Amino acid sequence: MIDESLIPELKDLGMSEYEAKVYSMLLALRVASAREIHEITKIPRGRVYETLTVLIEKGYVNSSNENPARYSAADVSRTFDRIKHKRLDFLDKLSEKLQNLEKERSEVLLGAYELRTIWAIDKQIRLIFARAKSEIVILLNDEFFMDKYAADMVKAKKRIPVYPIIEDESFAEKLPLKCYLGDKDVNAAFFRPQQEPEASRIKLIIYSDGRESLLVFDREGIYEGVFLSNHIHAAYISRMILKNITEIKPLKKKKQKK
Amino acid sequence: MIDESLIPELKDLGMSEYEAKVYSMLLALRVASAREIHEITKIPRGRVYETLTVLIEKGYVNSSNENPARYSAADVSRTFDRIKHKRLDFLDKLSEKLQNLEKERSEVLLGAYELRTIWAIDKQIRLIFARAKSEIVILLNDEFFMDKYAADMVKAKKRIPVYPIIEDESFAEKLPLKCYLGDKDVNAAFFRPQQEPEASRIKLIIYSDGRESLLVFDREGIYEGVFLSNHIHAAYISRMILKNITEIKPLKKKKQKK
DNA sequence: TATATTGCTCCTGAGTTCAGGAGCATCATT
DNA sequence: AATGATGCTCCTGAACTCAGGAGCAATATA
CATH class of the missing domain: 1.10.10.10 (Winged helix-like DNA-binding domain superfamily/Winged helix DNA-binding domain)
Incomplete structure (x- = not known):
């Protein structure tokens, strides 16, 4: 040849x-x-x-x-x-599909990642529960999430302290573990923010080991998450929250797990 | 997922x-x-x-x-x-390399193919020898090609008539088979064309089965070939040539193959 | 009609890729 | 020091690809 x-x-x-x-x-x-x-x-x-x-x-x-x-x-x-055009078409189409998964840029330096799908949010929350090593502070404002992660919280509590913080005392009945009420600062900052009228209601916040945090918003019916892996404020915030919460005494209900 | x-x-x-x-x-x-x-x-x-x-x-x-x-x-x-750019670079480079092999367009309808390498010319000549079924007329004007295809001609002659036509009687000694001289028309048309001063000297022409023909030129030191697979004139030309050639009697040389 | 060639299909076995897993040294946390 | 997680290497066997070849019907040639 x-x-x-x-x-x-x-x-x-x-x-x-x-x-x-x-x-x-x-x-x-x-x-x-x-x-x-x-x-x-x-x-x-x-x-x-x-x-x-x-x-x-x-x-x-x-x-x-x-x-x-x-x-x-x-x-x-x-x-x-x-061949070139065929390949370019293929790459463009695939690139577009993948960008739908990616959507927004991540800020790698900050260790911040936007989670645009309920799947990604759910997975990341479970990962946080799984890798937490010293404590979990979790602010809950949504029955859906209470049900969803009740089991994870109970399981995590066998290893480390878990502090579920809710806005309303009545929510405590939904959860099979000891719950806490925040002070007015917590409520004002997280559960009843004044700024935007309806948009961006916070559904859930987790602080894990004072290092990581994950926030879930409900933005006009769509769940969005932000995961912060190098959250420098997380340590301070979770300490302050824990200082100012009130344990909810179980009233005349079925007995708690010891 | x-x-x-x-x-x-x-x-x-x-x-x-x-x-x-x-x-x-x-x-x-x-x-x-x-x-x-x-x-x-x-x-x-x-x-x-x-x-x-x-x-x-x-x-x-x-x-x-x-x-x-x-x-x-x-x-x-x-x-x-x-990835796109990498792939495009690869395709461009490969395309360029391949076009060096291809070089000129082929006229598929005419069944005409330019052969730009000595390799392609050689292969096509041997293929013609191999597939010829009724006769081969070959005009030779170059010692190099005489040596190169002497064996092919001898081998082909065992199956079908082979008519090597040379310009000068002295060339006959180079070839181990019966040779022929063309008339003045053949010489004028093929061996001593007047037109271009030095360029495009014809080195070899093969007519095979009155259907195909292959021409080899020496264009300023570079061999170029043209292969014509549906050569409608080939039948007429080879017949006319055969009508007007003279058999060269072997003089006082070693005996010919019967 | 007999024979050769062409166009095509399918089979096999060698070689390669790769999913799945075992194992081990290093590092971090007790 | 002990335990467990991490980072990494290597092995095995299943599945696949593909080079090489056998075989056969249809067509062309003699």
Whole structure:
């Protein structure tokens, strides 16, 4: 063959050994019948037809309708333009799909990541429960989340202190573990923020080990999360919160877990 | 996972199963440690590191230097721009290389193919010898080609008539088979064309079965060939040539093959 | 009509890729 | 010092790809 170094590159393009051999041979030889290709390349005669069929389907090769058929390589620049555009389309479409998953930029330096799907929020919350090592402070303002993570909280409490803080005493009945009420500062800051009228209601905040925090908002019906892995304020905030909370005594209800 | 359909597409991009799983998981989850990736994707924990290393090398993933290390997906649009450019460069370079083989357009309808390399010319000549079924008329004007194809001519002559036509009687000694001289028309048309002063000297012409023909020129030191597979004039030309040639009687030389 | 060639399909076995897992040294936390 | 998590390396076997080849019907040639 005229240039052996082409075969590996054509393979990188997605060709098999046979395809690469036949194609480069046809480019050099310009035109040949199946039998001739077989004799020059030593490819089994039968397989030459399959190989040519694939190359024709991929648009690399043209066949004449003589008998025996003559095969020649298609115009290279046009062929490669086509391949280029096909590849670019594929990459653009895939890139777009992936960006739907990614959506917003992350600030890697801050260790801040926006979580745009309920799936990502849920997974990250469970991961926090799983890796917490000293304490968890969790502010809850949503029955959905209370139900969802009740089991995780109970499980975590076997290892480390867990402080579920709720706005209203009545929520305590929803949760199978000891709950706390925040002071007016906590309520004002987290549960009843004044700023935006309806948007961005906080549903849940977790502070874990005084290092990480995760916030879940309900922004016009859509849950959004922010995960902060290097939250420098988290230590201070969680300490202040714990200083100013009130344990809710279980009233005449079924007995608590010890 | 958030969108299973992505995995096959990422595989098309050149990722393995593990790489595709880890990458799409990281895109959805935003950030995770190796252990967490292992737990969510069920990929063996040990293999997660290799997979991540590959993804980092390919530029899909970034790692933080915390302990344990946190991994996150690199910016998608930037990553894919990079991949795009890399692929385009590859395709452009390969396309250029291949066009060096191809060089000129072929006229498929005419069945005309320009042969730009001595390799292609040689191969096509031998293919003509191999597939000729009724006769070969070959005009020779170059010692190099006489030596080169002497054996092919002798071999072909065992099956079919072969008419080597030379300009000068003295060339006959170079060839181990009966040779012929053309008349003045043949000489004028093929061996001593007047037009161009020095360029385009004809070195060799083959007419095969009155259907195909192949011409070899020496254009300023470079051999160029033209192969005509549907040469409608070939039948007439070869008949006229054969009508007007003179057999060269072997003089006092070693005896010819019968 | 007999023979060779063509066009095509399918099978096999070697080689490779890769999912899945075992194992181990190092580091961090008790 | 002991325990457990981390970062990493290597092994194995299943699945797949693909080179190489056998075989056969349809067509062309003699």
